[in-house]
Amino acid sequence: MTPDTEPVVLITGCSSGIGLRTALATAGAGLTTVATMRDPDRSAGLREAAAEAGVEIDVRRLDVTDETSVADCVGAVVSAYGRLDALVNNAGIANTFPTVEMTDMATFRAGIEVNFLGVVAVTRAALPHLRAARGRVVTIGSSRGLIAQPFNEGYSAAKFAVEGFMESLAPVAAGVGVTVTMVEPGPVLETAFAANAGVTRASLLADAGPYAPVLEPYLDWVVRTGWPGAQTATEVAEVVLRALTEPDPPLRIPTGDWVREYAGRKFVDPEGREILALTRSWLARPEPDGAA
Template sequence: MNTGRVVLITGTSSGIGLAAAVQAAQAGYTVVATMRDTTRSDALLKAAAEAGVTVDVRRLDVTDPESVAACVTAVADSYGRLDALVNNAGRANTFATIETCDLATYREVIEVNFLGVVAVTRAGLPHLRAAGGRIVTVGSTRGLIGQPFNEGYSAAKFAVEGFMESLAPTAAGMGVRVVMVEPGPVFETAFGANSGLTRESLLTEAGPYRRVLEPYLDWVARGAHPGAQTGREIAEHIVTALTDPEPPFRVLTSDWAREYTAIKYTDPEGGRVRAMTASWLAREED
């Protein structure tokens, strides 16, 4: 049954965003599924058809202020309301450290993963205030504990954390709830694949940092993330964050994520976190 509520979701061409768009439609939302390139909507439309639901696909580039404004305005004009916003669009991590990664790449990572969230949130807030709606943003455990060779991505996600944690009480005072959904590693998503990175290319470009990048990539390849989840599993938490009458500010999507981030909250001086992350860069013989 259609609830009459309208949700705009960014980054829906694959992975978490695609699954969230389909599941939100199944939950009765009118779903505006946005993506930078609408020619990549086939997978979403197929999944929606198989689920027996429809979604409204629209173009939205979170790094283009005119695209953001045009899309949000058009959605409000089409439906007369906007009840929820899901900030999901993101750019893959570079797996490079600052000395070997150009600043343009860092700026792009921060532009998409942080400033894009700010821009879409800013555009949506007048309509969300009118509806007494909510903002659900997909964060990451990498925005709670910084990871080696994830500096730009972690910095952007840390910034999202600070932005939303600061905004939450102000927005609540205007009737808008703010929720952060915090997954750990995610399987079955094109997020990493879309980056075009390979182990060989990363090691070639690492220069003197190859000696610490190689064991880190070995650690990743060994499946060092027992808490990895599918995009569909994360999407279930997003839909719950949309529908729960009293959602928490931060939703950690697995027991692994809760245990992992608890290290940070019980380590005010940073020693345990530093030892843990440093161990990922050590060769087995070291």
């Protein structure tokens, strides 16, 4: 991405977390930054952070589930700046838990709509302009799209779909001059993502029905292990900036050593036996001390 003028990047889901920090990073690096969100009334945090950093960010409305909103936003950006050099697909929701039998289909579909089809819709709208600029598509993936998380079928399925979509698109897009990259974070701190899910341990167990005896040891495992490999949203944003600016980024960029090792377990396990054993171990009750 080496235009004669400042590159223009459009980022989705910028009201908090990775999107907010990525907008600050790209603006600080001299890219013309268009930060979008479904509800611009939630932009106060971004605007304050931009003012503190001394950078300019163009905040616009974009609802990734509304094709008219997507088309209007992309069209307005190109009209305003004459070009679009890069897209960062970041918008997502955490409508996870409980397991699929205990979830209504409307909730399940809503997650797929935002976390997968929203990525498809915005990428589709941006591609004609990215072809013209020989630009880039950078998409925030997840370690949950590489190894699925128990009780997280909807989110994991959407992220797996994003992986397949981008891996399939990448060689096609490269043929017309567009680079496709997935940024693969693990657990991310300093984000409203988990809080937006609106869940607690008690509410999860109450909603789990017959699956509560399986869920409880998993929640205990989460408490015991914490969040290995956790990073800040700022650290992930630095990797996104790398994907936007380095000459030849790979298809996937793990955001740290933990994610790289975690992903490696999947790609050397073609039959899925090790992965299933790993994820099933998360649901097992620990043996009492002194047990044989």
